[in-house]
Amino acid sequence: MELHITGDPAADKLLSDDAFALLTGMLLDQQVTMESAFAGPEKIRTRIGSISPATVAGYDPEAFVEMFKERPAVHRFPGSMAGRVQALAEAVEHDWDGDATAIWTQGDPDGKEVLKRLKALPGFGEQKAKIFLALLGKQRGLQAEGWREAAGSYGEEGSFLSVADIVDPESLQKVRASKQAAKAAAKASRASKATGS
Numbered sequence: 692m693e694l695h696i697t698g699d700p701a702a703d704k705l706l707s708d709d710a711f712a713l714l715t716g717m718l719l720d721q722q723v724t725m726e727s728a729f730a731g732p733e734k735i736r737t738r739i740g741s742i743s744p745a746t747v748a749g750y751d752p753e754a755f756v757e758m759f760k761e762r763p764a765v766h767r768f769p770g771s772m773a774g775r776v777q778a779l780a781e782a783v784e785h786d787w788d789g790d791a792t793a794i795w796t797q798g799d800p801d802g803k804e805v806l807k808r809l810k811a812l813p814g815f816g817e818q819k820a821k822i823f824l825a826l827l828g829k830q831r832g833l834q835a836e837g838w839r840e841a842a843g844s845y846g847e848e849g850s851f852l853s854v855a856d857i858v859d860p861e862s863l864q865k866v867r868a869s870k871q872a873a874k875a876a877a878k879a880s881r882a883s884k885a886t887g888s
Contacts (some may be wrong), residue, residue: 695734696857697726705742710791711783712742713831715855717823718779718814721767725854725866731765735776744789747780772834795827795835802839802841805833821845825855
């Protein structure tokens with residue numbers, strides 16, 4: 692199944708074909724639009740010639756940050772995010788023999804185990820790991836037993852809560868709307884706490 696996240700055919704093809712690129716896009720999905728985050732791996736591949744974990748991990752850190760800053764920037768926080776991408780590449784290279792798919796396939800893990808493995812990766816907290824697990828299950832054919840339960844609300848069919856549910860422009864709009872509603876609800880909750888009501 693081809694992914695349709697960024698609106699850029701080359702970036703989407705890379706995400707569809709390369710598990711580490713997809714993992715990197717998920718890592719970058721923070722304080723930028725989803726399209727921009729998931730277009731990041733293609734920018735990296737174009738600029739350094741590869742998105743392989745070995746190449747990324749072994750790249751000179753200062754040069755890697757400079758490459759992140761080139762316009763259009765890979766991320767709005769080039770210093771910290773370049774470091775995180777290299778740490779992720781190092782973990783995949785060192786712990787999974789450079790094969791990102793091994794994280795969710797090696798030893799036939801169930802959903803809980805895949806979630807645990809994802810949360811152990813640099814830059815992957817609980818929420819990011821659950822969203823990525825849902826993305827694997829909904830769009831990458833992951834068959835791990837109990838993946839929907841492990842992914843929580845992100846794993847629910849037709850939830851439109853995250854990148855896991857984006858398959859076309861219409862679903863992108865639905866996800867955007869649910870994210871905006873969640874932000875508005877959080878803001879209202881903070882405001883009521885601040886006024887003590």
